[in-house]
Every structure is written in C-alpha cells, then in structure tokens.
Amino acid sequence: MKFIYNPAQLPDDFNLLQDINSAAHTLFRKLKNLDIDTLNISDYTKKYVGNHVRALERTLQNYSYVLAWSLAYMNLKECTFLDxxxxxxxxxxxxxxxxxxxxVYSDIxxxxxxxxxxxxxSMHNQADYYVHGDIDDVITFLRGHSLLCDAIASYDVIEHIYDIEGFFTRIPDVPGVSTVVMSSGANKYHPLIRRHIMKRQREVEYTDRKKVWGHKERDCMKAYYNVRKEIISGYTGKLTEKEVEQLARATRGMMEPDxxxxxxxxxxxxxxxxELDHPTNTCDPYTGNWAExxxxxxxxRDxxxxxxxxxxxxxxxxxxYGSSVKRITGKILNVGIYVLGKYSMRAAPFFTIYGRRQ
Incomplete structure (x- = not known):
C-alpha cells in the first residue's frame, strides 16, 4: 500500500489500513489538482500547503500513520475525531x-x-466543526455542543505548545476521549535532527529575521533574547543593564506574563x-510558540x-518519495528502525506518543 509505511509498527486492523490508503490516494489527487492561488486564503497558508504538496506522498504517509493509530478498532460511522x-x-x-x-478541526x-x-x-470535504483556541477552548466547545470525542491526534504540533506538560494533563478532560496520538518531528534522540533544531533555535534566539512572502503574521521576527530585554526594560526602570541581561538569559522559554x-x-x-536545563530551547515571548x-x-508518556x-x-x-536513491535509503532505514527496538529512536525521523484509555 503506497501510503502505509512498510515495515512499521501498526495496529493489526488491515481493513482500516486499506481504507486509509484508499482515502490517501483520493486526497493525493484532489490536492494535486487544487489551484491554491485561486482560494481566498492567507499567503502563509498558501506557502504552507504548497510545501506539503511538493512532498505530498511523504505528507500523506505521515498522516496515514497517525490516523491508523487514532482510528484502530473503531466503528468509523460512529466515531468523532479531533484534529x-x-x-x-x-x-x-x-x-x-x-x-x-x-x-472536529482546531487550531490556536x-x-x-x-x-x-x-x-x-473548496474540496467538498470540510470538517464538521472548526474551533479556534487552545485545549481549554476546545474542551469548552465540545461540552457546549455535547460532543464526545473518541480520538484526538496531531502531527508536528506538541513541539510548539507553550505549557506542554499542562496540555497533556488536560487531554484526559476532553469529553469521551479514548485514544490519543501525538506525533512530533522534534526528536531529540536523533543526532542530526537535534543538531539541526538547536542551530535553528540559536538563530531565532539571537538573530532578527526578515519578513518574507508567506511568513506567519503571528510570529515575532525579532531575536527572542532582545525581545525579552525590551520586555524587562519596559516593565521597570530600576534595573541595571547587567541585571536586564541576567534576567533575559534566565527567562528564556517564557512568555511575557511569566x-x-x-x-x-x-x-x-x-x-x-x-534557567532551562536545555542549552538552546526557546520560545516566542509574546505567543509562547516554541521553536521546535x-x-x-x-x-x-508518563x-x-x-x-x-x-x-x-x-x-x-x-x-x-523523491529519487529512487532516496526511496531505497528510506526503506533500508525503516527496516533498521523496525528491528532496533529500544534504540530505534536514535534513527527515527519523528516519534509518536500513543495512549489508549484503560
């Protein structure tokens, strides 16, 4: 099956895997035929979707994997799914x-x-509900609409959530939730991924960025360290420059209220x-959006x-996806990940936290 990883740890639900693979084929065609430039959407989303479409096979393989774990052994005709x-x-x-x-779709x-x-x-496949807000807003919405959510899932989201431990504490309060699937490419155990992300974190911490086409208007473009210095200096005029710098270093990874x-x-x-134990983890001081x-x-998990x-x-x-060399390399790496056991995270391009209510 084109959109199902092989080999891979997957639920033993062959009919579901077939359904997901078939749906991914359909979505592949729809997205390839979508003229994104004609839609009344932001440049940010046009760029974001365009990036996905350029690597669409990989994108749909990732999402098929997430969905397989999310929907395993469920009656889809009675299922409520939270994206x-x-x-x-x-x-x-x-x-x-x-x-x-x-x-149910949600985004902050x-x-x-x-x-x-x-x-x-535009594709005649819209979600039933679109919810703006964080986990508390989503819980309030679901309760207000008497919705019981069987599964909650995400891909490349949790590495941006400000209070991630608080978020995981709140997940069980989602009405009806029985399955949780949270995948992230911010795998600190993979040496190349870790090095790449830490380099990026240093850049956003100490270097201003230029606004380019498709940037996210919500994001701060100034160096986060300098923003924290501005916040601290603006809050009080009683501190020396040295004290401002000390506080700016010590508050890395914090939002303005904190x-x-x-x-x-x-x-x-x-x-x-x-200070944070990690040497480079940092977040946008205004929004709390972590830099991976x-x-x-x-x-x-605990x-x-x-x-x-x-x-x-x-x-x-x-x-x-891509060239035949990349495809062969990917297959070899996947076999390695499959057989490495507890060491597999060192080679994995992402990880998934999977939970099922007992």
Missing amino acids: YGGGSGILSLLARLCGVRTV YDVSCRDAKVIGE INQCITAYLEIGKLPE HLMDPYTL ILSQKGFDTKVLPGYYGY
Missing part, C-alpha cells in the same frame, strides 16, 4: 475521506482556522528564575499513564 492544531487541515480532510462520522491561530475551512469547502512575574520576584527578593521544543517524550491511559512511545518512519 488538534490542524494547520492547513490536511489530517481532517483525510479523516473525512476515510468515512469518519464527525470531524485564527487565520489557519479560517483558511482550513475555505480549503475544505517574565513579568520573574521581574517582580527579582525586585522583591532578588531571586533569579532557574526538544522535549522528553517519555515524560509526556503524564498520560498517570491519568489512566495505557501509553507508549513509538518510533516514526521515513516516507518513500
């Missing part, structure tokens, strides 16, 4: 084409919510906050386990 942090909405489109009864960025709906409507609390504590008792947060997936979920961390696999 959390859905971005352009491709995962929602795939779920809809698989025959999922109710699809209002522009993405609007654009995903436009794309879905930075202000640290300033207050420093002024009152002279206490500096503890290099997290410990096993810590997040949070779900303590909340009554049977949880495990799964290694991801390489998509088969």
